[in-house]
Amino acid sequence: MGFSQVLGQAAVVDNLKKQLEHGKVVHAYLFLGPKGIGKTLLAKIFAQGLLCSATAHPVPTDCADASLSQVDPTTNAPFPGNQVSNGPIFPGPNAETFSPGDPASAHSVPIDSADASSELGGYAAGSATSGPAAVGSSEGSSYDGPGLTDSAAATLSPEGSSSGAASTGAAAVGGADRPCGRCSSCLRFSSGNHPDFLHIQPVKNSISIDAVRDLQRDIAVKPFHRGRKVYLIDDCHLMTVQAQNALLKTLEEPVGHAVILMTADSGSQLLPTVLSRCQQVILKPVSINLLEEYLQKKYKASPGYISFAAAYSHGIVGKAVEVVENENFQQQREEIIRLIHSILQGDSTSIIKNTEFFVENEDRVFEILDFIILWMRDIIMLKEWPQGALINVDKRNMLAKHAINFTTGCIKYIISIIEETKQLLLSNSNYRLTMEVMLLRIQEVVTCRQW
Numbered sequence: 207m208g209f210s211q212v213l214g215q216a217a218v219v220d221n222l223k224k225q226l227e228h229g230k231v232v233h234a235y236l237f238l239g240p241k242g243i244g245k246t247l248l249a250k251i252f253a254q255g256l257l258c259s260a261t262a263h264p265v266p267t268d269c270a271d272a273s274l275s276q277v278d279p280t281t282n283a284p285f286p287g288n289q290v291s292n293g294p295i296f297p298g299p300n301a302e303t304f305s306p307g308d309p310a311s312a313h314s315v316p317i318d319s320a321d322a323s324s325e326l327g328g329y330a331a332g333s334a335t336s337g338p339a340a341v342g343s344s345e346g347s348s349y350d351g352p353g354l355t356d357s358a359a360a361t362l363s364p365e366g367s368s369s370g371a372a373s374t375g376a377a378a379v380g381g382a383d384r385p386c387g388r389c390s391s392c393l394r395f396s397s398g399n400h401p402d403f404l405h406i407q408p409v410k411n412s413i414s415i416d417a418v419r420d421l422q423r424d425i426a427v428k429p430f431h432r433g434r435k436v437y438l439i440d441d442c443h444l445m446t447v448q449a450q451n452a453l454l455k456t457l458e459e460p461v462g463h464a465v466i467l468m469t470a471d472s473g474s475q476l477l478p479t480v481l482s483r484c485q486q487v488i489l490k491p492v493s494i495n496l497l498e499e500y501l502q503k504k505y506k507a508s509p510g511y512i513s514f515a516a517a518y519s520h521g522i523v524g525k526a527v528e529v530v531e532n533e534n535f536q537q538q539r540e541e542i543i544r545l546i547h548s549i550l551q552g553d554s555t556s557i558i559k560n561t562e563f564f565v566e567n568e569d570r571v572f573e574i575l576d577f578i579i580l581w582m583r584d585i586i587m588l589k590e591w592p593q594g595a596l597i598n599v600d601k602r603n604m605l606a607k608h609a610i611n612f613t614t615g616c617i618k619y620i621i622s623i624i625e626e627t628k629q630l631l632l633s634n635s636n637y638r639l640t641m642e643v644m645l646l647r648i649q650e651v652v653t654c655r656q657w
C-alpha cells in the first residue's frame with residue numbers, strides 16, 4: 207500500500223507526504239469527500255506511513271531532537287519556510303485568519319485537493335520550496351500545538367529505548383519515503399494485524415459512545431511498536447452526538463503518541479467543536495479524462511462503457527470502479543434502458559408492466575429515477591449541443607433515435623414529472639399509485655408531443 211495508489215489527489219498527497227517526510231504531524235485529521243472518493247484508502251496509507259519505521263536519512267543521535275525537523279537532512283540547510291522565523295507561518299493573503307499559537311485555529315486549516323493554492327494562501331501546490339503551508343510541515347515549525355515529531359516518537363518507542371537511537375547512533379528524523387512497504391511495521395499493517403492501529407467502523411449506520419470509549423481505553427495503553435498509535439474512525443459523521451462529545455475530550459486533551467484519523471462524507475453532521483480540532487483533508491472528484499485513462503489501463507471493458515463509467519461516476523473513483531466491476535450494475539442498467547425505451551414508446555398497455563418494475567425495485571427507485579433523468583439529459587444534449595459530452599456515451603445510437611422523436615420541451619416536461627414524483631415519494635405518498643400516476647403522465651406527454 208502506498209500513495210501511488212491514490213488517483214488524482216496530487217495536492218493532498220503531496221501535503222501529507224511532506225508532513226511524514228518532515229516528521230511533524232498533528233493529533234487529528236478529518237478526511238472529507240463524497241462516498242467512494244478514496245478517503246479511507248488515503249487515510250490508511252497515511253496511517254501506515256505514520257507507523258512505518260523506515261529511516262532514509264539517519265542523523266547523529268546528539269542532533270536528533272525536534273528542532274532537526276527544521277533542517278533539510280540532505281544539505282543541513284534550514285528549510286526555506288524557516289528563514290523568516292518571526293513572520294507568520296501562513297504568509298499568504300489569508301494569513302491573518304490563522305493563529306499559529308492557537309491549536310484549534312491551526313488544525314482547522316483545510317488541505318484542499320483541487321484548490322490548495324486558494325485555501326492555503328496562494329501558494330502553488332506541490333512546490334518543494336513554496337508549497338502549501340500545512341500545519342505540521344516545516345513551514346509550520348513554529349506551531350507548538352499537540353503535534354508529534356518523528357524524533358519525539360523515536361524517543362517514545364520501546365524499541366528505541368532498548369536498542370534504538372542511543373546504541374545505533376542514529377534516529378529516524380524525516381526524509382524517509384513512508385510508507386516503505388518493507389519494514390516490519392508496514393508488513394504487519396498490510397496483514398491487517400498491526401497492534402498500534404485501530405480501525406473503527408459504523409455498526410448499523412451508527413458509531414456509539416461505547417466505540418469511542420474503547421478507543422479512549424486503548425489510547426491509555428503504551429504503543430507497542432514505534433512509539434505511535436493511530437486510530438481510524440470511518441464515516442465519523444455517523445457518530446452519535448454523545449459519541450462526538452466523548453471524542454471531543456480526547457481531541458481537546460490529545461495524548462502525545464496518538465494520531466486520530468477520521469473520514470466523513472461531509473462535516474455538516476459533526477459538532478463544530480470536533481471539526482475545529484481536526485486538520486481537514488479535502489478530497490475532490492478527479493477529472494473525467496484522468497479517470498477514463500485509469501479505467502482503460504486497468505479493465506478490459508469496451509471503451510464506450512469505460513467512458514460511460516467515468517462520466518456516470520462524476521469523477522468519483524470508487525463509484526466508477528463499481529460500475530465497471532459490478533456485473534449486476536451493468537445488467538440493471540440495461541433493464542432501466544429497456545424501461546425508458548418502453549416508456550417513450552407511449553404504449554398504454556405497458557404501464558402496468560412498468561409499474562410492476564418499479565414495485566419490484568422500490569428499494570432503488572431514486573437511483574432508477576435519477577438514471578432516467580440522466581438519459582433525458584443526454585437526449586437534450588444531443589438535440590441542443592451535439593458536440594457536448596454525453597454520459598451514456600456507449601448508447602449514442604439509441605439516444606439519437608429518442609432525440610429525433612421528441613422536442614426539447616417535451617423531454618424537459620418529462621424531467622419535471624420525474625422530479626415531482628421524487629418529491630412525492632419523499633413525502634411518503636402511496637408508492638404504487640405514485641409510480642402509476644407518473645407513468646400515466648409521461649405517457650400523455652409522449653403521445654401528445656405538444657410541448
Ligand SMILES: [Zn+2]
Pocket residue numbers: 257258259260385386387388389390391392
Ligand atoms: Zn515501512
